[in-house]
Amino acid sequence: AIGTNDQVIVVESHYAVGGAAHGFARKTARGEFKFDTGPSFFAGLTKPNALNPLASVFRLLGEELETVSYDPLGTFHIELDAPGLRRHADLAKLVSEVKRFSPRGAEELERAVPKIRTMYASLSGLPTTALRADWKVALMILSRYMKAMAGLGPYSGVLPQPTVKLLDFLDIKDPWMRYLADLECFLLSGVDASGTVSAEFAAVFGASDSLGVSEFPRGGAEEIAKALQRGLEKYGGEVRLKTHVDEIIVENGTAVGVKLANDKGEIRAPIVLSNASVWDTYGTLLPKGAAPATETREAMETPYSESFMHLHLGIEGEGLDFTHTGGHHVVVLDKSKPISQPGNVCMISIASVWEPDMAPAGCHCVHAYTMEPFEGWEELKANDKQAYEKRKKEASDKLYVALERVIPDVRDRVLLELVASPATHKSWLRRHKGTYGAAIRAPAMFPGPTVAGIKNLYRVGDSVAPGVGVPAAAGSGVICANTLASLDDHFACQDRMDALNAR
Structure with missing residues (x-):
């Protein structure tokens, strides 16, 4: 929308923007705990750099993101x-x-x-x-x-x-x-x-x-998405929350809009961007036969990473000191086993180390997660609630084992426990098998934003550009936006960005 007269409408399925990069809160007798749901490792959010284009985008939008620097x-x-x-x-x-x-x-x-x-x-x-x-x-x-x-x-x-x-x-x-x-x-x-x-x-x-240094956004990762939303709306864009897309409308080989779920009508547009995963775009959103059969088959065969087990904890913080080690921890449970073996590498983020307001006084909020195969979880959740809860408890134990390498008595400190399975991961993110993202191995190339056989349809997100998470999603979005702009508009935008970055 910047530098053009184009109107941009973002159709978001959930009650909040950001996908995995949103947050939630839970009240307890000790007070309110605030949690991040996804990404927590950030660098280059406020200083333009080659890794993360978000800093440059924020400057272009005139939005400031307050962060805590740490190392x-x-x-x-x-x-x-x-x-x-x-x-x-x-x-x-x-x-x-x-x-x-x-x-x-x-x-x-x-x-x-x-x-x-x-x-x-x-x-x-x-x-x-x-x-x-x-x-x-x-x-x-x-x-x-x-x-x-x-x-x-x-x-x-x-x-x-x-x-x-x-x-x-x-x-x-x-x-x-x-x-x-x-x-x-x-x-x-x-x-x-x-x-x-x-x-x-x-x-x-x-x-x-x-x-x-690395950076953590004040208020948590959701502040990144909120800043992008403010910037979009500043330039005449619109975000529609709780709006599910049922199908991409394709007429005569051209994408012309989207059909909304629950009989909420259609949105007609000259350009359609899908931020759904490659599997959800081709397997669910596109009408059958709209894309060439070869293109569809190759898209659906894109290799994917496993899903996740999540553990969100509110814990007693008395006696804990993270001054030396910091709030992020990566734990390898068994170095003799493959890194990619589900459950062997556990990631831990204690956001209250940098943002104390995310936990009650004297407490910490903890998010621990590890890869977990999707198979069997959805069926168990639907058919046997008791067995599902039992399996969740068993599968989350490895996260506690990892946490004990950082906080030996963590089980005794728990004030609030929330466990999420791959079925939860899929449900909340509306992603094929709750996957972390595409696992395309170099030197094979990621496909880029264009969709063969369908005009005016583009894809963005972490199954478009190398990597998973914020850098891939942000990078693919910027590249797609540039592609849609005329060369003159792109040059003008880059001139503005270079001038802002030089300040």
Whole structure:
């Protein structure tokens, strides 16, 4: 909507914007606990960077997001018999941490740091906001970013390849350091270094080092979505909540709008964007036969990550001190087992470490989650409530085991417990099998926003751009918006963004 006369209508199924990036609250005798439901690892929300386009978008919209800066990003609990690795943003500090576990790995990382920084400097010269998904991107790059492209020359062969190739390029051979890279990749994309594209890994490692800190939004992750909503409405856009889409209307091979569920009519529009997953777009929203059979089959066969078990806790905070370790923790329950094995890697976010108002005085709010296969959960929930609750309790125990690596007496501290299964994950996010996202392994390419065989229909979200979560969703949205804009409007928008970022 910026710089054009286009009217944008966002049709949101739920009562709040943000999808997984929303929050909720529960009242207890001790007071109110506020929880994030999804993403909690953020960097580059307020300072423009090559990793996360949101900072530039907020500046363009004239919206400010208040954040808390912190370091380390989190503590990685990999070895059972040693304190966790503090995952510092600054690579020089990270080298010191790695040395506690692998002196050889630390030496190799230290030698690689200059290359990583040079690579990131080149990557950051070509911001996401300059990209588009049509041939006109060449005109944008040729006119403004050839110097940046030239800087990528030495790395052009490795960046589209899996991260294991980048590790070879950086001469990182130490098994412990490569395991850490596997873990980082898994957190980024849901697959290890053999399947995560090098460009994504290099951008995250480099941006983290360049920024020097991570950020947490004041009020929780939902404030990101609220800021985007304010910006959209400021430019004449509209958000309709509690509005379910039943079908994308396709006439003569062209998307012309959406049909709303519950007999709420239709919305006709010259352009339709689907933020539903690739499986839900092709398998549910598109009329049967609207897309070519080959395109539909390939879309439905897109590999996907597992779903999640979630544990939200309100706990007694007396005697707990997270000054040294921070509020984020990644726990590997058994290093001898594959990282991708469901339940082996558990993520923990204690948001009240940075935002104390999210928990009553003297308490903390905890969100722990781990991957869990979807199979069997939906049927059990529908047919046997008692067995479903029993299975939830059993499946959530591994999250308690992980939490005990951080807070040994956590079970005794629980004031409020909320357990969610993959069936809940699917229901609330309205996602195919409650999946985390597409698990397309590099060097295979993500499909981009266009939909073959249907004019004026585009896709955005984490099954469009590499990775899962906020960077993929934000990046795909920006690239799609640029593609829909005329080249003149895109140039004008980039001029404004460059001017704002230079301040």
